[in-house]
């Protein structure tokens with residue numbers, strides 16, 4: 441029977457068949473860093489050391505958009521090769537780079553379209569170190585066996601706090617007064633400056649951010665109404681309204697917290713501005729496509745809208761630097777010329793607290809997926825996990841078979857595994873893709889190769905991985 445080390449070697453070899461990993465002859469087990477153990481998998485009282493599968497130095501990771509140090513530390517501690525860039529990349533450079541890597545970490549700017557992903561022949565997993573996943577073609581990724589993870593709420597509080605600040609800034613025209621003082625002008629006015637106490641906040645999209653904001657706004661004396669496509673539990677004394685129109689007609693401040701989808705594109709346009717109260721305010725910290733910017737400019741110039749705060753834009757640059765001058769948009773100059781408009785460079789989630797938490801959460805999810813195949817928290821794969829195999833379980837292998845969700849697959853997989861003891865197995869599906877995970881024992885190097893090759897020959901195969 442092979443030793444655990446042999447099996448790790450063979451696992452690395454097996455992976456090289458499906459993922460073109462180069463395999464170093466020095467594959468060994470290392471004691472795992474603490475992050476490996478902190479991933480939310482079942483713990484035992486006397487914790488056997490989880491196996492560190494295959495040669496982790498073979499895993500190549502590209503991190504873009506200044507992913508936080510916490511995340512980089514977790515990934516480098518695993519021994520992976522981590523390349524880090526502060527900015528996003530233009531499409532041609534992205535395509536060049538993505539061909540080579542097994543993992544890519546991005547934030548909201550990097551567009552992983554079908555065109556880009558088609559070139560990503562070795563890619564196993566994408567980490568979105570942010571909330572939004574609209575920048576990734578999730579369906580294409582899933583149908584090619586690429587799992588996608590994000591951080592669903594680690595920056596929600598930061599966004600909600602930014603919006604609170606903006607509500608008061610707009611109500612008191614703070615941006616304009618501050619700009620005037622910077623230019624040396626003393627302009628003390630109270631006309632059309634308001635307290636927020638007693639005013640109505642209309643929240644569009646009552647998810648993680650919207651509901652957090654609801655709590656903060658009520659604690660400052662605002663009344664909260666919200667509109668959402670789902671019927672959701674109201675927090676505090678907030679009230680759900682049945683239509684967007686009902687919200688727009690009643691709210692003094694309208695704030696948007698919906699994802700970017702075809703339905704939310706230009707959700708707030710001329711018709712919606714017409715429906716808003718005269719003198720109302722608009723805040724958009726969701727996605728730039730949700731607001732029709734020329735319509736906003738018109739509504740502000742005509743006095744219908746008394747102020748606006750924009751954190752997000754239809755086109756955002758890959759790196760810090762000149763924006764309105766560099767971007768091909770006709771309205772940049774017009775926006776800057778308006779009164780009482782706050783323009784921020786997509787900083788809703790940009791706090792130390794949020795970025796550190798996101799770094800840890802997403803990097804941990806990537807490690808669990810790469811090393812153990814666990815898809816818990818994935819946004820485009822069925823959620824499947826099992827406890828990790830440990831050093832006191834030699835001659836085991838973990839089989840991961842991502843396949844098209846069609847009839848008859850399980851029978852064929854069972855046949856392939858039938859010569860071995862299947863210690864545990866779990867399978868689940870999401871749409872057209874299914875994910876099967878099985879731990880088999882009494883396997884040696886040749887067995888693993890046979891299992892891998894046989895699974896690879898099935899018509900239903902999307903991706904086969906054998907770990908340990």
Ligand SMILES: NC(=O)C1=CN([C@@H]2O[C@H](COP(=O)(O)OP(=O)(O)OC[C@H]3O[C@@H](n4cnc5c(N)ncnc54)[C@H](O)[C@@H]3O)[C@@H](O)[C@H]2O)C=CC1
Pocket residue numbers: 571572592593595596599644645646647648649650667668669670697698699700701703704725726727751752786787788789790
């Ligand atoms: N400015 C920034 O830095 C940040 C922006 N965001 C953006 O904020 C968005 C919202 O974030 P979360 O609250 O965490 O998302 P979430 O998924 O928790 O909540 C979104 C809510 O919008 C609702 N919704 C979806 N489509 C809708 C529609 N057509 N009409 C009405 N409601 C609709 C959903 O049912 C859900 O309740 C993210 O998708 C992201 O695009 C998120 C974090 C930071």
Ligand SMILES: O=C(O)C(=O)COP(=O)(O)O
Pocket residue numbers: 547548549569570571572573595786787789790
């Ligand atoms: O979390 C999100 O969806 C955001 O919009 C924040 O994006 P960022 O990480 O700042 O690129």
